[in-house]
Amino acid sequence: MRRMFNFCVLASASVAFITGNAAGDGPLPHGDISPYAFGGTIRTNLISEDGTTTFPGARVFYAELGADVPDFSSEPGWLSPDGSFAGEGVLSFRFNRALKAWNGTDFVDTTARMSLSFGPLGPATTPLTDIAVTGFGLPIDEHGGLHDHPDYLLEPGASDGVYLLDISFFSDDLGLSASEPVWILFGRNATEAEAEAAYDRAMETIPAPGATMALLGGAWMLGRRRRR
Secondary structure, three states, rough: OOOOOOOOOOOOHHHHHHOOOOOOOOOOOOOEEEEEEEEOOEEEEOOOOOOOOOOOOOEEEEEOOOOOOOOOEOOOOOOEEEOOOOOEEEEEEEEOOOOEEEOOOOOOOOOEEEEEEEEEEEEOOOOOOOOOOOEEEEOEEEEEEEOOOOOOOOOOOOEEEEEEEEEEEEEEOOOOOOOOOOOEEEEOOOOOHHHHHHHHHHHHOOOOOOOOOOOOOOOOOOOOOOOO
């Protein structure tokens, strides 16, 4: 039997997650990206793995690479509770620009690339230049929800540090236009200070909702999930 998640903000629980780190993975809390339909477009929240705690409007996320496999992560997942969408469809994503790297002050161009895949889908790889590239789509079920964890893989040869993946979500078959940019930061053997500085910078500079952008590209995280 499917569980119908309560899609609301539980403020006290959110604070507990944010001020502590249940996963023990470092200073930043963890959680899944939660896309949902709103007014003909897609918006995103951060949501705990069990679907009971939501942080609204989150568009910056952080995950560590290499916890189980070098340069690999299956976090953050994409978790949309039942009723997030009108019904069955496909949730697709696009890369808004090339992968960026943290240089201690800002996110800058890098030769590193990252690929996403999910089972037979993909890999979809970040572009070499700042152009938009469409990835693949994952099915939204008949209840209007989904819970999947794509594979994120940094290509061999990348240096240690923090990388910024800039994506947007859309659904053509449900008539939903693309979300505002979502920034996923990935730490590769990054120090706590590097991770915090990169995260703070991302929170300061991610385009405000509805802002005019010259480029298509320019949170919190609650618990860690490992695929079984």
